[in-house]
Amino acid sequence: MEQTTDRINLNPSTLLAPVPVVLVSCCGRSGEIARANLITLAWAGVVCSEPPMVSISIRKSRFSHRQISETGEFVVNLVNEKLLWATDFCGVKSGRDIDKFAACQLTPVEAPGMELAPALAESPLSMSCKVRQVIELGSHDCFLAEVVAVTASSALMDAENKLRLDRTRLVAYNHGDYVAMGRLLGFYGFSVASPDVLARRMPRKPVQAERPTTPGGRSRKRKPAANKKTNDKGRL
Amino acid sequence: MEQTTDRINLNPSTLLAPVPVVLVSCCGRSGEIARANLITLAWAGVVCSEPPMVSISIRKSRFSHRQISETGEFVVNLVNEKLLWATDFCGVKSGRDIDKFAACQLTPVEAPGMELAPALAESPLSMSCKVRQVIELGSHDCFLAEVVAVTASSALMDAENKLRLDRTRLVAYNHGDYVAMGRLLGFYGFSVASPDVLARRMPRKPVQAERPTTPGGRSRKRKPAANKKTNDKGRL
Numbered sequence: 001m002e003q004t005t006d007r008i009n010l011n012p013s014t015l016l017a018p019v020p021v022v023l024v025s026c027c028g029r030s031g032e033i034a035r036a037n038l039i040t041l042a043w044a045g046v047v048c049s050e051p052p053m054v055s056i057s058i059r060k061s062r063f064s065h066r067q068i069s070e071t072g073e074f075v076v077n078l079v080n081e082k083l084l085w086a087t088d089f090c091g092v093k094s095g096r097d098i099d100k101f102a103a104c105q106l107t108p109v110e111a112p113g114m115e116l117a118p119a120l121a122e123s124p125l126s127m128s129c130k131v132r133q134v135i136e137l138g139s140h141d142c143f144l145a146e147v148v149a150v151t152a153s154s155a156l157m158d159a160e161n162k163l164r165l166d167r168t169r170l171v172a173y174n175h176g177d178y179v180a181m182g183r184l185l186g187f188y189g190f191s192v193a194s195p196d197v198l199a200r201r202m203p204r205k206p207v208q209a210e211r212p213t214t215p216g217g218r219s220r221k222r223k224p225a226a227n228k229k230t231n232d233k234g235r236l
Numbered sequence: 237m238e239q240t241t242d243r244i245n246l247n248p249s250t251l252l253a254p255v256p257v258v259l260v261s262c263c264g265r266s267g268e269i270a271r272a273n274l275i276t277l278a279w280a281g282v283v284c285s286e287p288p289m290v291s292i293s294i295r296k297s298r299f300s301h302r303q304i305s306e307t308g309e310f311v312v313n314l315v316n317e318k319l320l321w322a323t324d325f326c327g328v329k330s331g332r333d334i335d336k337f338a339a340c341q342l343t344p345v346e347a348p349g350m351e352l353a354p355a356l357a358e359s360p361l362s363m364s365c366k367v368r369q370v371i372e373l374g375s376h377d378c379f380l381a382e383v384v385a386v387t388a389s390s391a392l393m394d395a396e397n398k399l400r401l402d403r404t405r406l407v408a409y410n411h412g413d414y415v416a417m418g419r420l421l422g423f424y425g426f427s428v429a430s431p432d433v434l435a436r437r438m439p440r441k442p443v444q445a446e447r448p449t450t451p452g453g454r455s456r457k458r459k460p461a462a463n464k465k466t467n468d469k470g471r472l
Binding site: 006007008009010011012013014015016017018019020022042043044045046047048049050051052053054055057076078081084085088089091092093109112121125127128133135137138139140142144146147148149150151152153154155157163165166170171172173174175176177178179180181182183184185186187188189190191192 | 242243244245246247248249250251252253254255256258278279280281282283284285286287288289290291293312314317320321324325327328329345348357361363364369371373374375376378380382383384385386387388389390391393399401402406407408409410411412413414415416417418419420421422423424425426427428
């Protein structure tokens, strides 16, 4: 194996990027935790396709940790640029001290499949989640949860009733920064797609700069794989 | 709780977005799996800060699943636009059939802390990961792993030896699409930052459009929280 000299060693840390940033809504059942709350999380990811499952990780000390631990349910609300101020604010304040919905002038609405946890009306898309497993890892507990229902703004649906997440301005979290989504670079399967699929799906050519020009099993001159079926759903 | 009429119900699925897209490198120990391999994953996330841990989810049928299950180690390589063609290609081909490093003209290099798994020389940043737990969830197995070492391109470090991930063009995955990173919208804590911190850290004003203008616990006229410490590391 080769060795490189232009790389440096960094301390081990959570440098995965970009990651999502979401507003998770929840509500406890009893006592002081029995009220709707929001928590901002970037430690969230997809963990399974069938059943559809996501993970969220929360510090034990958080108010929302108590709420979600008690009820076993929460709603993951996607964040667009309109929600960014509230998203940051909900990430630095505690639901123990303030009503975050009121403080940010946001609206809790009924979430399908949830007993208590509300969805966030202002979010472009909300996933109702039921906790299946909690794993203690150290600073954070990891909640593995099944997505049992999804609601979305009707403005995200196109004429063919397909979900178009590109119609809202989602935000990514990148090592302490909130970053806007930029231009479309390609779609899942573009590297093996036929010219007609490429022409239909890409407003301009996908990134090809680093496509190998000498064959390592393939070359630019190969026939278009006209029968190649790619998975439009983008399941990786 | 209010009800909304402009929202529609969708089938439950994994609609978290944006999510990372990464090239995971691995290598088996014995027989046909004893060779360096790459797999493209979007089902990846941060799950813990201390110790630093990430999750990746892989279908049982994948060649890389056998390799990582055998050795308990893998390397998560971040993906920038230069790597996008290879990233898509490695997501639709199997390491059972081809040598993906050769096919994409990519370079495996030694990864600190790993016995067999290589890092990807062309990646801006690579995290060496040791599997701590495997959780069977259905279509995918979820590997919870500790980040034990990190290497990065020296071009990502600024004059103060701070990591600047904004110096490379990372790619997000958004419901089947690969999307470029756009403009900087804010930083963790911007909603409560003092004017001098805002001036220092933001080339232009962070998104403020949706900041509440009537007080729900706060107003525009409050004094700047000059002593407010925000966490520059962006730990949420």
